[in-house]
Amino acid sequence: MADPQLCRFCNRPLNRIFLDLGETPLANSYLKAEALDRPEPSYLLMVRLCDDCLLVQAQPVVPADHIFSDYAYFSSFSSSWLKHAQAYSHDMIERLKLDGQSFVVEIASNDGYLLRNFVAAGIPCLGIEPAENVAEAARAQGVPTEAVFFGADTARRVVAERGPADLMAANNVLAHVPDLNDFVAGFKILLAPTGTVTIEFPHVLQLIRHVQFDTIYHEHYSYFSLVTLNRVFAHHGLTLFDAQALPTHGGSLRIFVCHSDDPRAGLPTERLLALRREESDAGLDTVDGYSGMADKVAQVVTELRQFLGDARRDGKSVAAYGAAAKGNTLLNVAGIGSDQILFVADRSPHKQDHLLPGSHIPIVAPERIAEVKPDYLLVLPWNLIDEIRADWKDIAAWGGRFVTAIPQLKVW
Numbered sequence: 001m002a003d004p005q006l007c008r009f010c011n012r013p014l015n016r017i018f019l020d021l022g023e024t025p026l027a028n029s030y031l032k033a034e035a036l037d038r039p040e041p042s043y044l045l046m047v048r049l050c051d052d053c054l055l056v057q058a059q060p061v062v063p064a065d066h067i068f069s070d071y072a073y074f075s076s077f078s079s080s081w082l083k084h085a086q087a088y089s090h091d092m093i094e095r096l097k098l099d100g101q102s103f104v105v106e107i108a109s110n111d112g113y114l115l116r117n118f119v120a121a122g123i124p125c126l127g128i129e130p131a132e133n134v135a136e137a138a139r140a141q142g143v144p145t146e147a148v149f150f151g152a153d154t155a156r157r158v159v160a161e162r163g164p165a166d167l168m169a170a171n172n173v174l175a176h177v178p179d180l181n182d183f184v185a186g187f188k189i190l191l192a193p194t195g196t197v198t199i200e201f202p203h204v205l206q207l208i209r210h211v212q213f214d215t216i217y218h219e220h221y222s223y224f225s226l227v228t229l230n231r232v233f234a235h236h237g238l239t240l241f242d243a244q245a246l247p248t249h250g251g252s253l254r255i256f257v258c259h260s261d262d263p264r265a266g267l268p269t270e271r272l273l274a275l276r277r278e279e280s281d282a283g284l285d286t287v288d289g290y291s292g293m294a295d296k297v298a299q300v301v302t303e304l305r306q307f308l309g310d311a312r313r314d315g316k317s318v319a320a321y322g323a324a325a326k327g328n329t330l331l332n333v334a335g336i337g338s339d340q341i342l343f344v345a346d347r348s349p350h351k352q353d354h355l356l357p358g359s360h361i362p363i364v365a366p367e368r369i370a371e372v373k374p375d376y377l378l379v380l381p382w383n384l385i386d387e388i389r390a391d392w393k394d395i396a397a398w399g400g401r402f403v404t405a406i407p408q409l410k411v412w
Helices: 033-037 064-068 079-096 115-120 132-140 152-162 180-190 204-209 226-235 270-281 293-313 325-334 367-372 382-391 393-398
Strands: 016-024 043-049 056-058 104-107 125-128 165-171 191-202 238-246 252-259 318-321 376-379 401-404
Touching (some): 079 115, 115 125, 125 152, 152 180, 180 191, 180 226, 191 204, 226 252, 226 270, 238 270, 293 325, 382 401
Parallel strands (some): 104 125, 104 165, 165 191, 318 376, 376 401
Antiparallel strands (some): 016 043, 043 056
8 A cells, every 4th residue: 555645646745735534433334233332443534635746635544455345335226326327338338339249347346236237238248346245236136246456467367368348437436546556557458459448436626616525535545637637547558538527426527538549549529628627727737726625614514513503402303314425424524423313314224223433323214204204304415415305305294304514504
């Protein structure tokens, strides 16, 4: 693992703090009640900015295999994410003319939520998913999946066994990679000469604009701009040739990457050029564009604490929805616990009957909402607010209202 005081891409000293969130437990380390008689580990959550390549990065205080070998997040429990994956799959099959002779590889393939679309189309594929418990769920759906971390060694083995990949997809994994250079080197090795890599990741521009500090947690090692990724991929002989803005996760990018000697490398699309201009206008090509986050975070925390205090004073009950990792960062940074929020409802049975890390708020099945009828439902995965409001519109029958805290407190 790289020295935490050196940039994980360019190896320069990290002297500039982007945001200090103190010490928090691991965001996806959900607890059983019997674990409360033991000390709960917590770790420094410090994010720095590289003055040279402008990579925003957290110190890797926890080894990746401590986080990802058994994982609580299953993609298939979000209906909107399933629709997103299906639309992507159909688009890539048409755009790249994929067929039964093609080979598709997804990195961090989770429970097969995306690759099952390629399986259904008769296109050979392989999922690479480090968490064995999640990989097994993918195999149960008929998606060939290896439980292994991706990097140069894995890429060399797969290309020797299966041949090069025509499409490599990596959704919401780039941030989770402690050894960034080894990971990107794997794409160079496994990608076919005319192949395409697509990578989706939350855009650091939106994190800054909309105070999305809750997307910062220990398993997110890096936060990316096009400015930085251009340098990272070029260093490994790869080039961004297209990009599109996506609404997922509060504002993401999907980049399209090819080998640097591919003709597409010299023909960047207008939407890629437009996104580069937007970043430049926001100052992301200078260190000044990354300043001021601490004050913005303090305002969010103050507003949420004030709301919960007012609700208690007025005799109003508050529950939460969505035991998301981002919610754990929010609650722990704000110092909120089970004395202020009754429970958090979540659709995943893998999280139910556990407690949130740090705050120790109990996780229950969603049916509990209708039984308790809370006055307010704090939606922790605020990026899914429209989906959740549609699913739970019946709370209006007892006067219940939704609440989100990011980028500022809003009662819906």
